Amino acid sequence: MSDRMLTMAEAVREAMSIAFDERPEVFLLGEDVGIYGGAFGVSGDMYHRYGSERVLDTPIAELGIVGAAVGAALSGMRPIVEIQFSDFTAQAMDQIANQAAKIHFMLGGALHVPMVLRTPQGSGTGAAAQHSQNLEPWFASVPGLKVVVPSNPADAKGLLLASIDDPNPVIFLEHKLLYKIPGRDPVPEGSERIPLGVAKVVREGKDLTIVATGIMVNKSYEVCEKLAAEGISVTLIDPRTISPLDMQPVYESVEKTGRLMVVQEGPAHAGFINEVIAQMAGSSSFGSLIAPIKRLAGMNIPIPYAPQLEKAAVPQIEDIEAAAREIVKNWR
Amino acid sequence: MSANPLLMGHPLASTENARHALLYMCRIRKFEEAVEDLFGRGMMHGTMHLSIGQEASPTGMCMALTIQDQITSTHRGHGHCIAKGADLTRMIAELLGKEIGYCGGRGGSMHIADVDTGNLGANGVVGGGIPIAAGAALASKMMKKGTVAVSFFGDGAMNEGAFHEAANLAAIWNLPMILFCENNKYGMSSSTEKAFAIDNLADRGKGYGIPGINVNGNDVVEVYEAAQIAVDRAKKGDGPTLIIAETYRWKGHSRSDKNLYRTKEEIEEWRLLDPIPKFIARAIKEKKLTQEQCDAIQQEATDAIVAAVNEAVKAKAADPAGLLDAVFKKVSA
Ligand SMILES: Cc1ncc(C[n+]2csc(CCOP(=O)(O)OP(=O)(O)O)c2C)c(N)n1
Ligand SMILES: [Mg+2]
Numbered sequence: 232m233s234d235r236m237l238t239m240a241e242a243v244r245e246a247m248s249i250a251f252d253e254r255p256e257v258f259l260l261g262e263d264v265g266i267y268g269g270a271f272g273v274s275g276d277m278y279h280r281y282g283s284e285r286v287l288d289t290p291i292a293e294l295g296i297v298g299a300a301v302g303a304a305l306s307g308m309r310p311i312v313e314i315q316f317s318d319f320t321a322q323a324m325d326q327i328a329n330q331a332a333k334i335h336f337m338l339g340g341a342l343h344v345p346m347v348l349r350t351p352q353g354s355g356t357g358a359a360a361q362h363s364q365n366l367e368p369w370f371a372s373v374p375g376l377k378v379v380v381p382s383n384p385a386d387a388k389g390l391l392l393a394s395i396d397d398p399n400p401v402i403f404l405e406h407k408l409l410y411k412i413p414g415r416d417p418v419p420e421g422s423e424r425i426p427l428g429v430a431k432v433v434r435e436g437k438d439l440t441i442v443a444t445g446i447m448v449n450k451s452y453e454v455c456e457k458l459a460a461e462g463i464s465v466t467l468i469d470p471r472t473i474s475p476l477d478m479q480p481v482y483e484s485v486e487k488t489g490r491l492m493v494v495q496e497g498p499a500h501a502g503f504i505n506e507v508i509a510q511m512a513g514s515s516s517f518g519s520l521i522a523p524i525k526r527l528a529g530m531n532i533p534i535p536y537a538p539q540l541e542k543a544a545v546p547q548i549e550d551i552e553a554a555a556r557e558i559v560k561n562w563r
Numbered sequence: 564m565s566a567n568p569l570l571m572g573h574p575l576a577s578t579e580n581a582r583h584a585l586l587y588m589c590r591i592r593k594f595e596e597a598v599e600d601l602f603g604r605g606m607m608h609g610t611m612h613l614s615i616g617q618e619a620s621p622t623g624m625c626m627a628l629t630i631q632d633q634i635t636s637t638h639r640g641h642g643h644c645i646a647k648g649a650d651l652t653r654m655i656a657e658l659l660g661k662e663i664g665y666c667g668g669r670g671g672s673m674h675i676a677d678v679d680t681g682n683l684g685a686n687g688v689v690g691g692g693i694p695i696a697a698g699a700a701l702a703s704k705m706m707k708k709g710t711v712a713v714s715f716f717g718d719g720a721m722n723e724g725a726f727h728e729a730a731n732l733a734a735i736w737n738l739p740m741i742l743f744c745e746n747n748k749y750g751m752s753s754s755t756e757k758a759f760a761i762d763n764l765a766d767r768g769k770g771y772g773i774p775g776i777n778v779n780g781n782d783v784v785e786v787y788e789a790a791q792i793a794v795d796r797a798k799k800g801d802g803p804t805l806i807i808a809e810t811y812r813w814k815g816h817s818r819s820d821k822n823l824y825r826t827k828e829e830i831e832e833w834r835l836l837d838p839i840p841k842f843i844a845r846a847i848k849e850k851k852l853t854q855e856q857c858d859a860i861q862q863e864a865t866d867a868i869v870a871a872v873n874e875a876v877k878a879k880a881a882d883p884a885g886l887l888d889a890v891f892k893k894v895s896a
Contacts, residue, residue: 266824267752290722290758291689291750319688322723357609359671361687532890535881536671537660538608543883 235420236413239405240273242384243349246391247274247311249422251281254309257395260287260296261313270315271351271410293322297348301331301400304346309395317352317366317404324369331400332375344400347391351407353446353496354545360533363541365497367444370402371474371506377401377427378474382448383414386471389425397427406446406496415452428475432484436464438559440484442507443494444470447546451494454552463559473503481507482516489521490558496545499528522562527554571626573791574784574842581851582860584626584783588618588839589864591642594651595814597868598641598658598672602818606876607658609671612639616781616813619838620745621646623786624713624806627794633681633699633712635692638673639745639812640685643715648680651871661878668881669889681710689750690716690723693742697729700738700803711797713741719750721767722758730771730805739797741790742773742805745780747812752824768805780808781838784845811836 237245250257263270265278265288278286289296293314300310314320320327327348335343354363370378377399381387387405394401433448434455443451448469455465466484470476485491491511495504508524511517529545574584595615601607614621617639625634625646636643644654649665657664658672665675676684683699686692696714703710720726721744733740746764748755755764768775774796778789786808793804811833815822822830846852852860 262750263752265752267820268823270751270819288753288757290753291719292722292724294724295722322688322725357671359609359669359673359687361673361691530887532886533669535669535886536609536657536666536674537668537881539660540668540881540883540886541608543886 234417237384237418238411238413239381239384239387240271240275240410242388242418243273243391243405244275244277245418246388248277248280250392250395251285253422256307256309257311258285258287258308259311259313260289260300262289262291262315264288264313269313271407273410274313293319294326297323297326298330300346300348301326301344304344305334305342309345310347311395312346312348314348314350316362317350318361318364320348320350320366327370327376327400327402328373332373335399336375343398345398347394347401347403349391349403349405351405351410353406353408354534354541355408357536357538357541359536363534365445365495365529367404367473367497368501368503371503375400376474377472379403379427379472380445381405381471382409382445382469383416385414385416385418386425386431388418389423390427390471392422393424393427396424401427404445408446409449425471427472428477430468430470430477430480432480433467433469434465436466437487438463439465439490439492439555440468440481440488441465441492441494441555442468442470442481442504444473444504445496447494447496450546450548451551453548454555457552458555463556465555476506476510478507478510478514481511482514485511485516486519489519490562491520492525492527492555492558494527494546494551495529497529498531499526500531502528504528522558525554525558527551574623574626574787575846575849575851578851580626581846582856584622585839585842585846585852585857585860586864587622587646588783588842589861590651590867591618591622591645592839593864593868594641594645594654597655597872599814601658601872608660610817610819611672612817613814614639614642614812616833616837617745617747617810618642619783619842620743620780620786620808620810621715623783624743624790626787627790628681628713629710630680631708632710633683633696635683635696635699635712635714636685637692637716637720638685638687638689639717640673640675640715644675644677644682644685647677647682649675649677649682651867652874655871655875656878659875660881661875662881663878664881667889690720690725692716693720693725694729694732697733697738697740700733700740701736703739704736709798711739711741711794713743715743715745717750718744718746718748718755718764719753719758721764730767730773730803733803734771734773737800737802739800740803741793741797742803744805744807745810746807747810749812749816749825751816754824765805765807773803773805775805775807777807777809780810781836781841783838783842
């Protein structure tokens with residue numbers, strides 16, 4: 232085990248570089264991924280290391296970019312597409328949802344689309360409503376797409392390598408506030424994959440189960456630490472991939488804790504996290520619950536600009552803490 | 564500061580017009596400098612896209628417009644907004660997240676709209692405003708308003724599907740629309756040489772049956788003259804025009820740009836083509852303004868920005884309490 236503390240941007244770059252070295256058919260395309268190094272610095276020096284033929288700068292044309300990736304993927308290449316902000320996957324949605332996601336099924340398995348679409352999402356940068364969304368429910372609601380939401384650099388590396396190996400289209404959603412901060416755990420050297428569809432139990436406790444995605448895993452972790460000091464122990468589960476979704480650890484944990492709280496940054500209404508609640512409600516573990524399921528999510532509003540408004544729009548550490556405390560205290 | 568009625572006409576038609584052209588270009592310049600300063604001092608959140616160096620394009624275009632004519636704008640939209648007559652205090656207040664800001668602090672730099680001056684809004688999505696302007700022009704035509712809709716966009720936006728679809732609609736429906744491209748040579752780090760296989764972006768007009776015109780985007784007189792022809796065409800019912808205004812952004816794309824994709828020399832060369840002294844020289848030569856008047860106008864612009872900043876800083880911060888009610892317009896009973 233190494234003790235390398237990388238940021239998420241560095242870990243993603245490392246995974247892409249390993250894949251570039253392993254397979255000549257892997258390439259990266261997107262706006263400003265070349266000499267600029269990516270809008271968030273993720274591709275960094277890859278343009279200099281791999282050249283302009285494998286690190287392809289594109290015009291501003293998301294539909295064309297993703298469509299070209301789909302076509303290349305059908306024809307022997309293994310593209311990684313970077314869309315500068317997840318919000319602009321909207322431009323490319325036909326290629327993502329109608330083409331990439333359906334080709335294998337619709338064509339009777341004759342073709343498949345080994346493509347990864349990486350894109351930063353989330354709020355907290357003051358970039359307002361068209362640059363701050365959490366769009367995982369858009370993708371999670373389309374059969375045929377795998378959806379990955381890494382919460383830390385080590386997972387991001389292993390999951391991205393697995394995503395590039397996967398013969399299907401994978402949407403890889405990186406929270407932009409995680410890019411520049413080192414994770415809690417070191418990032419292993421080497422090229423080990425983390426399989427898609429396996430949730431991670433981040434820490435174990437007996438009083439409450441929290442299921443959180445993306446950056447909310449980090450916020451929830453802080454809450455867990457704080458509550459642990461007061462004798463409240465919490466199990467924190469990070470699904471890591473939301474399609475496919477691994478519910479087994481959630482069931483097992485709820486059977487022990489009897490309390491479940493789910494946390495996501497995106498709006499509550501029709502959000503992904505509701506799927507966790509729905510599957511829980513239909514499972515045999517449901518009877519173990521001694522408290523109503525608590526859902527903590529973003530407000531049902533576009534992300535506002537001003538910092539005080541932006542903060543109010545999504546769950547903060549204090550909100551998670553208050554909700555966790557309340558459910559443990561009120562339901563015994 | 565009340566909104567200017569606009570429809571100024573030619574920048575050299577009178578002393579008043581020359582004064583307007585210079586004042587508005589200076590307001591844009593000083594506004595952008597103030598934004599950079601507020602950012603530098605940590606008073607502003609988010610990011611910023613400055614239009615320093617590009618002031619002549621929106622100023623010249625908007626001098627051919629009435630207050631009722633509509634515009635759509637871009638992420639680099641402060642100049643369009645000011646040129647159309649927006650209130651500087653409310654603009655700064657928006658950037659500072661204040662209640663009196665144009666969007667009540669909800670939109671910020673990339674989303675300022677000012678309905679009173681016909682500004683349908685800046686846009687965070689490259690190309691997002693182009694079809695919207697086509698729609699505004701369609702409404703104008705259907706409702707016989709006699710107005711034009713101008714879409715400002717960058718060279719980079721011309722490679723989005725939105726540009727192509729909107730250009731074709733404007734052409735086949737003969738819409739009173741102007742597609743105004745500020746060609747500042749780069750879409751973020753992508754030079755036009757890399758992003759286009761044609762040399763002259765105005766040639767794109769031909770493919771849609773739209774006249775494509777090149778102008779020096781750093782010459783407010785030239786921009787105005789082309790704009791006026793396009794406006795006249797649109798208002799006569801002869802359809803849309805594509806204007807390509809050649810200009811340059813002096814500053815990085817946004818606050819995080821290290822300018823790795825262009826040379827210092829290139830930036831320096833373009834700084835010498837500053838639209839403001841260029842117009843001052845012309846206005847003095849044509850005896851529309853004196854040097855003293857020009858100095859006073861520049862000072863007036865500076866004073867207006869300082870006053871706007873001072874007022875905006877003091878204004879009340881936007882309150883999160885109203886957010887949930889802000890999503891939908893109330894359905895009237
Ligand atoms: C659909 C979409 N894709 C990408 C971006 C990110 N982005 C913002 S501005 C920009 C460059 C735009 O270039 P151009 O249209 O030439 O305008 P300029 O910035 O030069 O004024 C990019 C890539 C975006 N905002 N929207
Ligand atoms: Mg440009």
